[in-house]
Amino acid sequence: MELVVVTAGTSDPSSTRMLADRTAQKVAELAGQRGGEVRVRVIDLRELATEVTTALISPMVGPKLEKAIAALREADGVIAATPVFKAGASGLFTSFFQVLENDLLIAKPIVLAATAGTARHGLVVDDQMRSLFGYLRSMVAPTSLFAAPEDWSDPALNKRIERAALELLLLMESDFASKVEWRSYNHEDSNDFAIDLDSDLMRLAAGGS
Amino acid sequence: MQFGVFSVSDITRDPVSGHTPSEAERIDAVVRIAQKAEEVGLDVFAIGEHHNPPFFSSSPTTLLSHIAATTERLIVSTATTLITTNDPVRIAEEYAMLQHLSKGRMDLMMGRGNTAPVYPWFGQDIRQGLPLALENYNLLHRLWREDVVDWEGRFRTALQGFTSTPRPLDDVPPFVWHGSIRTPEIAEQAAFYGDGFFANHIFWPKEHFMRLINFYRQRYAHHGHGTEKQAIVGLGGQAYIARRSQDAIKEFRPYFNEAPVYGHGPSMEDFMESTPLTVGSPQEVIDKTLTFREHFGDYQRQMFLIDHAGLPLKTVLNQLDLLGEEVVPVLRKELEARRDPEAAEAPTHAARVKAKYGDQAPRQPRPNANRGDNVTGGSPYQDSQ
Numbered sequence: 001m002e003l004v005v006v007t008a009g010t011s012d013p014s015s016t017r018m019l020a021d022r023t024a025q026k027v028a029e030l031a032g033q034r035g036g037e038v039r040v041r042v043i044d045l046r047e048l049a050t051e052v053t054t055a056l057i058s059p060m061v062g063p064k065l066e067k068a069i070a071a072l073r074e075a076d077g078v079i080a081a082t083p084v085f086k087a088g089a090s091g092l093f094t095s096f097f098q099v100l101e102n103d104l105l106i107a108k109p110i111v112l113a114a115t116a117g118t119a120r121h122g123l124v125v126d127d128q129m130r131s132l133f134g135y136l137r138s139m140v141a142p143t144s145l146f147a148a149p150e151d152w153s154d155p156a157l158n159k160r161i162e163r164a165a166l167e168l169l170l171l172m173e174s175d176f177a178s179k180v181e182w183r184s185y186n187h188e189d190s191n192d193f194a195i196d197l198d199s200d201l202m203r204l205a206a207g208g209s
Numbered sequence: 210m211q212f213g214v215f216s217v218s219d220i221t222r223d224p225v226s227g228h229t230p231s232e233a234e235r236i237d238a239v240v241r242i243a244q245k246a247e248e249v250g251l252d253v254f255a256i257g258e259h260h261n262p263p264f265f266s267s268s269p270t271t272l273l274s275h276i277a278a279t280t281e282r283l284i285v286s287t288a289t290t291l292i293t294t295n296d297p298v299r300i301a302e303e304y305a306m307l308q309h310l311s312k313g314r315m316d317l318m319m320g321r322g323n324t325a326p327v328y329p330w331f332g333q334d335i336r337q338g339l340p341l342a343l344e345n346y347n348l349l350h351r352l353w354r355e356d357v358v359d360w361e362g363r364f365r366t367a368l369q370g371f372t373s374t375p376r377p378l379d380d381v382p383p384f385v386w387h388g389s390i391r392t393p394e395i396a397e398q399a400a401f402y403g404d405g406f407f408a409n410h411i412f413w414p415k416e417h418f419m420r421l422i423n424f425y426r427q428r429y430a431h432h433g434h435g436t437e438k439q440a441i442v443g444l445g446g447q448a449y450i451a452r453r454s455q456d457a458i459k460e461f462r463p464y465f466n467e468a469p470v471y472g473h474g475p476s477m478e479d480f481m482e483s484t485p486l487t488v489g490s491p492q493e494v495i496d497k498t499l500t501f502r503e504h505f506g507d508y509q510r511q512m513f514l515i516d517h518a519g520l521p522l523k524t525v526l527n528q529l530d531l532l533g534e535e536v537v538p539v540l541r542k543e544l545e546a547r548r549d550p551e552a553a554e555a556p557t558h559a560a561r562v563k564a565k566y567g568d569q570a571p572r573q574p575r576p577n578a579n580r581g582d583n584v585t586g587g588s589p590y591q592d593s594q
Contacts, residue, residue: 053474054474054475057473057474058412058470058471058474058475059412059470059471060412060471060474060475060479060480060483060484061414061483062475062479062483063479063482063483066414195393195424197397201339201340201343201394202393202394202397204340204343204344204347204394205343205395205398205401206397206401206432207347207350207401207402209344209347209362
């Protein structure tokens with residue numbers, strides 16, 4: 001199975017990337033124990049920053065962004081991680097998901113993760129990020145991850161990582177994303193180009209009323 | 210195969226000189242560009258339609274009729290005519306008039322328009338844009354083919370016994386292209402009526418348009434107008450040409466960087482990589498344009514965007530010289546040599562008259578004496594019941 005990590009961490013290595021990587025490793029490890037195999041690919045949004053802003057203001061989708069979209073399209077599961085800036089997810093993180101086609105992530109299992117300089121940002125993940133993925137109709141795992149500086153020395157973080165990883169793996173194994181009636185969602189993925197010749201508009205196009 | 214230029218009609222500040230042309234200057238310049246297109250041997254000039262600054266082209270048929278009057282061979286066309294915010298009755302009348310005055314040297318391209326505020330200025334709603342476009346065209350198609358139309362739809366008042374005048378030249382409706390960048394319904398409508406399909410092709414990677422054009426070709430065949438290869442396809446392109454490619458890049462970059470739509474966004478190199486834009490020598494433009502046929506199959510019309518983003522008239526005329534003298538003659542030869550014999554010819558009025566009448570004389574409708582309305586009696590024309 002394919003697992004894609006999307007991280008908007010800024011430094012190298014960043015704590016955001018670290019949190020995402022540890023979660024991804026845990027997913028792979030648990031899958032191994034259950035006789036499965038998970039391949040991890042990382043999309044580091046830092047490298048896509050200019051292409052993401054270009055896509056926000058023009059119809060151009062750059063080659064790196066195109067590759068990232070293709071990786072997400074094929075992903076069986078996603079870990080989406082961002083630092084918190086000014087009481088919200090990084091603008092780069094939000095912009096990236098805003099330029100994706102609305103239906104790219106329909107029903108995909110996702111673990112949300114954020115890091116911050118203070119525990120006061122703790123609700124950003126469940127209060128703000130969840131609604132974005134709700135709009136994208138993704139399958140967000142019940143446990144989301146948040147790490148303030150003090151969490152890195154608290155074994156409870158590892159427990160939460162393990163819990164989130166198992167939830168993600170189970171959702172991936174269930175194959176939920178491909179079992180839902182994808183066609184029944186309002187969708188616009190131009191790569192799919194599924195056309196319903198029986199729609200009212202298609203009948204109107206063919207001279208009907 | 211027809212080659213031409215199409216203009217958006219933007220009035221953009223020249224980022225090099227700092228000069229913003231007046232509306233008067235830009236309108237005169239566009240007329241000159243169209244005339245020059247004929248002088249250098251191109252076949253088509255097309256103008257967009259916009260109803261807001263910084264564009265001037267709110268009245269395309271007025272402009273095109275003037276251009277047709279001052280040229281001899283050039284086909285005048287649109288890119289696009291708004292099938293949403295224009296009343297299809299007015300489109301039928303205005304473009305039939307243009308067809309008469311240009312002696313058939315015209316066609317037009319339908320487009321929806323994506324500027325939301327424009328719709329309410331004309332009593333429409335962009336949220337209904339697609340059904341509005343489809344319904345309006347269904348009506349337009351009949352207005353040019355039936356002397357008397359009874360009609361009822363969702364978006365405009367019903368018509369009882371309406372005759373659109375003048376009837377099309379030789380009673381052969383203007384050829385119609387349907388322009389679309391992502392809407393299969395528009396491709397379906399083009400296919401259903403056996404009309405042309407035009408892919409603007411400028412901003413998106415080719416794969417995007419290949420799907421739409423393939424769908425149009427399949428449906429063209431499905432609806433019985435011919436084979437997939439016989440479907441009628443037009444493509445947009447964009448070029449800036451200089452004899453040496455480093456000069457082209459140097460000269461065009463400031464215009465690219467500040468161009469409306471994509472300026473301040475992608476680099477020119479990235480944009481060239483993933484869109485049809487070529488900035489380079491005549492040979493580079495030729496090479497890139499020849500790849501279009503490989504992707505989309507034999508096609509009937511190639512349009513180039515060359516006059517936007519504040520490029521001064523002198524530069525545009527120079528571009529036309531290079532396009533007409535060095536690029537298009539080679540493209541004509543190369544494309545002709547590669548052309549599948551089954552592929553359709555480019556649409557012209559003469560060919561359409563021939564297709565309809567063979568060697569017979571075309572119908573020339575003559576009205577009966579004024580009856581005060583269109584409803585009483587039979588046909589308003591002498592030659593039909």
